[in-house]
Amino acid sequence: MVLPLASGEFAPLAPSGRPAFWAVTGRLGGVSRGPFDQANLADHVGDSLAAVMENRASLAAVVDLSSEHLVHMAPVHGSSHAFVDSGGQAGEVDALITTSDTLGLVALGADCATVGIHAWGPESGVAIAAVHCGWKGLCADVLGATLAQLRSLGATKFQAVIGPAICGGCYKVEEERIHTVTESCAPDVARAALAFAGGIDVREGLFVALTVAGIPTQIAGGCTFENSEELFSYRRNNVTGRQGLVIRIGGASA
Numbered sequence: 001m002v003l004p005l006a007s008g009e010f011a012p013l014a015p016s017g018r019p020a021f022w023a024v025t026g027r028l029g030g031v032s033r034g035p036f037d038q039a040n041l042a043d044h045v046g047d048s049l050a051a052v053m054e055n056r057a058s059l060a061a062v063v064d065l066s067s068e069h070l071v072h073m074a075p076v077h078g079s080s081h082a083f084v085d086s087g088g089q090a091g092e093v094d095a096l097i098t099t100s101d102t103l104g105l106v107a108l109g110a111d112c113a114t115v116g117i118h119a120w121g122p123e124s125g126v127a128i129a130a131v132h133c134g135w136k137g138l139c140a141d142v143l144g145a146t147l148a149q150l151r152s153l154g155a156t157k158f159q160a161v162i163g164p165a166i167c168g169g170c171y172k173v174e175e176e177r178i179h180t181v182t183e184s185c186a187p188d189v190a191r192a193a194l195a196f197a198g199g200i201d202v203r204e205g206l207f208v209a210l211t212v213a214g215i216p217t218q219i220a221g222g223c224t225f226e227n228s229e230e231l232f233s234y235r236r237n238n239v240t241g242r243q244g245l246v247i248r249i250g251g252a253s254a
Protein backbone atom coordinates (compact mmCIF):
# COMPACT_ATOMS: atom_id res chain seq x y z
CA MET A 1 0.00 0.00 0.00
CA VAL A 2 1.44 3.37 -1.03
CA LEU A 3 1.36 5.47 2.09
CA PRO A 4 0.76 9.17 1.75
CA LEU A 5 3.57 11.28 3.19
CA ALA A 6 0.92 13.93 3.68
CA SER A 7 -2.68 14.40 2.66
CA GLY A 8 -5.41 16.93 3.13
CA GLU A 9 -8.73 18.24 2.04
CA PHE A 10 -9.26 21.61 0.39
CA ALA A 11 -12.46 23.10 1.78
CA PRO A 12 -15.06 24.25 -0.77
CA LEU A 13 -14.13 27.68 -2.16
CA ALA A 14 -17.78 28.80 -2.14
CA PRO A 15 -21.06 27.57 -0.66
CA SER A 16 -21.88 25.99 -4.03
CA GLY A 17 -18.40 24.54 -4.37
CA ARG A 18 -17.05 21.13 -3.45
CA PRO A 19 -13.97 20.03 -1.55
CA ALA A 20 -10.94 18.45 -3.18
CA PHE A 21 -8.76 15.76 -1.67
CA TRP A 22 -5.00 15.57 -2.25
CA ALA A 23 -2.22 13.27 -1.16
CA VAL A 24 1.55 13.40 -1.57
CA THR A 25 3.54 10.16 -1.53
CA GLY A 26 7.16 9.41 -0.77
CA ARG A 27 9.11 6.19 -1.19
CA LEU A 28 7.55 4.27 1.69
CA GLY A 29 4.75 1.76 1.51
CA GLY A 30 4.94 0.24 -2.00
CA VAL A 31 6.16 -3.03 -3.48
CA SER A 32 9.05 -1.89 -5.73
CA ARG A 33 12.54 -3.26 -5.08
CA GLY A 34 16.13 -2.10 -5.44
CA PRO A 35 16.67 1.57 -6.33
CA PHE A 36 12.89 1.94 -6.74
CA ASP A 37 12.25 0.81 -3.19
CA GLN A 38 9.37 1.04 -2.33
CA ALA A 39 6.62 3.23 -3.70
CA ASN A 40 7.87 4.16 -7.18
CA LEU A 41 4.99 5.40 -9.36
CA ALA A 42 6.84 5.90 -12.67
CA ASP A 43 6.77 3.38 -15.52
CA HIS A 44 9.72 4.91 -17.44
CA VAL A 45 12.56 4.49 -14.94
CA GLY A 46 13.37 0.79 -15.31
CA ASP A 47 11.26 -0.55 -12.47
CA SER A 48 9.15 -3.70 -12.80
CA LEU A 49 5.90 -2.74 -14.53
CA ALA A 50 3.94 -5.09 -12.30
CA ALA A 51 5.28 -3.34 -9.22
CA VAL A 52 4.47 0.10 -10.66
CA MET A 53 0.92 -1.00 -11.48
CA GLU A 54 0.45 -2.31 -7.96
CA ASN A 55 1.80 0.92 -6.48
CA ARG A 56 -0.50 2.96 -8.71
CA ALA A 57 -3.48 0.87 -7.62
CA SER A 58 -2.58 1.70 -4.03
CA LEU A 59 -2.28 5.39 -4.92
CA ALA A 60 -5.73 5.27 -6.53
CA ALA A 61 -7.13 3.68 -3.38
CA VAL A 62 -5.77 6.59 -1.32
CA VAL A 63 -8.23 8.86 -3.12
CA ASP A 64 -10.93 6.19 -3.23
CA LEU A 65 -10.60 5.43 -6.95
CA SER A 66 -9.47 2.51 -9.06
CA SER A 67 -6.29 2.65 -11.19
CA GLU A 68 -8.12 3.28 -14.47
CA HIS A 69 -9.47 6.53 -13.04
CA LEU A 70 -6.01 7.96 -12.49
CA VAL A 71 -4.66 10.31 -15.15
CA HIS A 72 -0.90 10.37 -15.80
CA MET A 73 1.28 12.61 -17.93
CA ALA A 74 4.67 12.35 -19.59
CA PRO A 75 6.35 15.62 -18.55
CA VAL A 76 8.55 17.42 -21.08
CA HIS A 77 9.52 20.46 -18.94
CA GLY A 78 7.29 22.77 -20.97
CA SER A 79 4.17 24.77 -20.16
CA SER A 80 1.42 22.92 -21.98
CA HIS A 81 -1.49 21.15 -20.33
CA ALA A 82 -4.12 18.56 -21.16
CA PHE A 83 -7.78 19.00 -20.23
CA VAL A 84 -8.88 15.46 -19.41
CA ASP A 85 -12.22 13.73 -18.96
CA SER A 86 -11.06 10.11 -18.82
CA GLY A 87 -8.35 8.13 -17.09
CA GLY A 88 -5.07 6.89 -18.56
CA GLN A 89 -2.05 8.52 -20.14
CA ALA A 90 -2.65 12.12 -21.24
CA GLY A 91 0.57 12.52 -23.24
CA GLU A 92 3.53 14.89 -23.25
CA VAL A 93 2.35 17.74 -21.07
CA ASP A 94 3.36 19.15 -17.70
CA ALA A 95 -0.11 19.92 -16.36
CA LEU A 96 -3.45 18.15 -16.18
CA ILE A 97 -6.81 19.85 -15.66
CA THR A 98 -10.25 18.32 -15.11
CA THR A 99 -13.73 19.16 -13.88
CA SER A 100 -14.59 15.47 -13.44
CA ASP A 101 -15.13 14.20 -9.92
CA THR A 102 -14.27 10.62 -10.86
CA LEU A 103 -10.65 11.25 -11.87
CA GLY A 104 -7.46 11.51 -9.85
CA LEU A 105 -4.82 13.72 -11.49
CA VAL A 106 -1.25 12.57 -10.88
CA ALA A 107 2.01 14.52 -11.09
CA LEU A 108 5.33 12.74 -10.44
CA GLY A 109 8.74 13.98 -9.45
CA ALA A 110 12.08 13.07 -7.89
CA ASP A 111 13.49 16.59 -7.22
CA CYS A 112 11.07 18.43 -9.52
CA ALA A 113 8.15 20.00 -7.68
CA THR A 114 4.54 18.93 -7.99
CA VAL A 115 1.58 21.24 -7.48
CA GLY A 116 -2.08 20.45 -6.83
CA ILE A 117 -4.59 23.23 -7.51
CA HIS A 118 -8.25 23.44 -6.46
CA ALA A 119 -10.24 26.06 -8.37
CA TRP A 120 -13.79 27.34 -8.42
CA GLY A 121 -15.80 29.88 -10.41
CA PRO A 122 -19.46 30.93 -10.23
CA GLU A 123 -20.12 29.80 -13.80
CA SER A 124 -17.67 26.95 -14.13
CA GLY A 125 -17.93 25.26 -10.75
CA VAL A 126 -15.01 23.22 -9.45
CA ALA A 127 -11.88 22.33 -11.41
CA ILE A 128 -8.58 20.81 -10.32
CA ALA A 129 -5.09 20.71 -11.77
CA ALA A 130 -1.89 18.74 -11.18
CA VAL A 131 1.37 20.32 -12.31
CA HIS A 132 4.93 19.01 -12.74
CA CYS A 133 7.57 21.72 -12.49
CA GLY A 134 11.35 21.67 -12.44
CA TRP A 135 13.63 24.64 -13.12
CA LYS A 136 12.76 24.60 -16.82
CA GLY A 137 9.07 24.56 -16.00
CA LEU A 138 9.58 27.49 -13.65
CA CYS A 139 11.23 29.39 -16.51
CA ALA A 140 8.50 28.29 -18.96
CA ASP A 141 5.90 29.37 -16.36
CA VAL A 142 3.89 26.17 -16.49
CA LEU A 143 2.19 27.33 -13.28
CA GLY A 144 1.09 30.65 -14.79
CA ALA A 145 -0.11 28.91 -17.95
CA THR A 146 -2.15 26.43 -15.90
CA LEU A 147 -3.72 29.19 -13.78
CA ALA A 148 -4.53 31.14 -16.96
CA GLN A 149 -6.24 28.07 -18.40
CA LEU A 150 -8.27 27.57 -15.22
CA ARG A 151 -9.27 31.26 -15.32
CA SER A 152 -10.31 30.91 -18.96
CA LEU A 153 -12.60 28.08 -17.87
CA GLY A 154 -14.19 30.55 -15.43
CA ALA A 155 -12.27 29.92 -12.20
CA THR A 156 -11.99 32.92 -9.88
CA LYS A 157 -10.82 31.36 -6.61
CA PHE A 158 -7.92 29.00 -5.99
CA GLN A 159 -5.95 27.17 -3.36
CA ALA A 160 -2.85 25.05 -3.82
CA VAL A 161 -0.45 22.55 -2.35
CA ILE A 162 3.18 21.97 -3.37
CA GLY A 163 4.78 18.55 -2.90
CA PRO A 164 8.38 17.65 -1.99
CA ALA A 165 11.23 19.04 -4.10
CA ILE A 166 14.97 19.58 -3.95
CA CYS A 167 15.97 22.75 -2.07
CA GLY A 168 18.27 25.52 -3.25
CA GLY A 169 21.09 24.42 -0.98
CA CYS A 170 21.14 20.93 -2.54
CA TYR A 171 20.45 21.99 -6.11
CA LYS A 172 23.63 23.82 -7.06
CA VAL A 173 23.76 24.57 -10.77
CA GLU A 174 26.02 26.20 -13.32
CA GLU A 175 25.90 29.97 -13.74
CA GLU A 176 24.05 29.73 -17.04
CA ARG A 177 20.97 28.20 -15.40
CA ILE A 178 20.94 30.91 -12.76
CA HIS A 179 21.04 33.44 -15.58
CA THR A 180 18.15 31.73 -17.38
CA VAL A 181 16.00 31.86 -14.24
CA THR A 182 16.82 35.55 -13.77
CA GLU A 183 15.94 36.31 -17.38
CA SER A 184 12.80 34.17 -17.64
CA CYS A 185 10.97 34.49 -14.33
CA ALA A 186 9.15 37.42 -12.76
CA PRO A 187 11.60 39.32 -10.52
CA ASP A 188 10.05 38.24 -7.20
CA VAL A 189 9.83 34.61 -8.37
CA ALA A 190 13.47 34.63 -9.51
CA ARG A 191 14.56 36.25 -6.24
CA ALA A 192 12.85 33.51 -4.21
CA ALA A 193 14.12 30.69 -6.42
CA LEU A 194 17.68 32.00 -6.28
CA ALA A 195 17.79 32.95 -2.59
CA PHE A 196 20.39 30.28 -1.88
CA ALA A 197 23.56 31.42 -3.67
CA GLY A 198 24.46 29.19 -6.61
CA GLY A 199 21.34 27.08 -6.33
CA ILE A 200 17.78 26.96 -7.66
CA ASP A 201 14.85 26.32 -5.34
CA VAL A 202 11.92 25.73 -7.66
CA ARG A 203 9.50 25.26 -4.82
CA GLU A 204 10.28 28.65 -3.28
CA GLY A 205 9.74 30.22 -6.69
CA LEU A 206 6.38 28.48 -7.10
CA PHE A 207 5.34 29.42 -3.58
CA VAL A 208 6.03 33.10 -4.22
CA ALA A 209 4.29 32.99 -7.61
CA LEU A 210 1.17 31.51 -5.98
CA THR A 211 1.32 33.92 -3.03
CA VAL A 212 1.69 36.95 -5.30
CA ALA A 213 -1.36 35.70 -7.20
CA GLY A 214 -3.27 35.73 -3.90
CA ILE A 215 -3.56 31.94 -3.75
CA PRO A 216 -3.36 30.31 -0.31
CA THR A 217 -0.66 27.65 -0.61
CA GLN A 218 0.66 24.95 1.67
CA ILE A 219 3.87 23.00 1.34
CA ALA A 220 3.94 19.23 1.94
CA GLY A 221 7.16 17.30 2.45
CA GLY A 222 10.75 18.46 2.69
CA CYS A 223 13.85 18.43 0.50
CA THR A 224 14.05 15.29 -1.66
CA PHE A 225 17.86 15.26 -1.67
CA GLU A 226 18.20 15.43 2.11
CA ASN A 227 15.58 12.85 3.05
CA SER A 228 16.82 9.57 1.58
CA GLU A 229 14.59 7.52 3.88
CA GLU A 230 11.32 8.96 2.69
CA LEU A 231 11.90 10.59 -0.69
CA PHE A 232 13.30 9.75 -4.12
CA SER A 233 15.93 12.15 -5.46
CA TYR A 234 17.24 11.98 -9.01
CA ARG A 235 20.22 14.17 -8.21
CA ARG A 236 21.18 11.93 -5.27
CA ASN A 237 20.63 8.52 -6.87
CA ASN A 238 20.17 8.98 -10.63
CA VAL A 239 18.55 5.57 -11.06
CA THR A 240 15.59 5.97 -8.76
CA GLY A 241 11.82 6.05 -8.50
CA ARG A 242 9.32 8.89 -8.56
CA GLN A 243 7.00 10.06 -5.81
CA GLY A 244 3.68 11.60 -6.63
CA LEU A 245 0.96 14.06 -5.91
CA VAL A 246 -2.65 13.06 -6.59
CA ILE A 247 -5.69 15.32 -6.42
CA ARG A 248 -9.39 14.65 -6.97
CA ILE A 249 -12.64 16.52 -6.56
CA GLY A 250 -14.64 15.35 -3.57
CA GLY A 251 -14.06 14.82 0.15
CA ALA A 252 -11.54 12.54 1.78
CA SER A 253 -13.99 9.67 1.57
CA ALA A 254 -15.22 11.07 -1.79
Ligand SMILES: [Zn+2]
Pocket (backbone or CB within 6 Å): 166, 167, 168, 169, 170, 171, 223, 224, 225, 226
Ligand atom coordinates in the same frame (compact mmCIF):
# COMPACT_ATOMS: atom_id res chain seq x y z
ZN1 LIG B 1 18.10 20.26 0.41
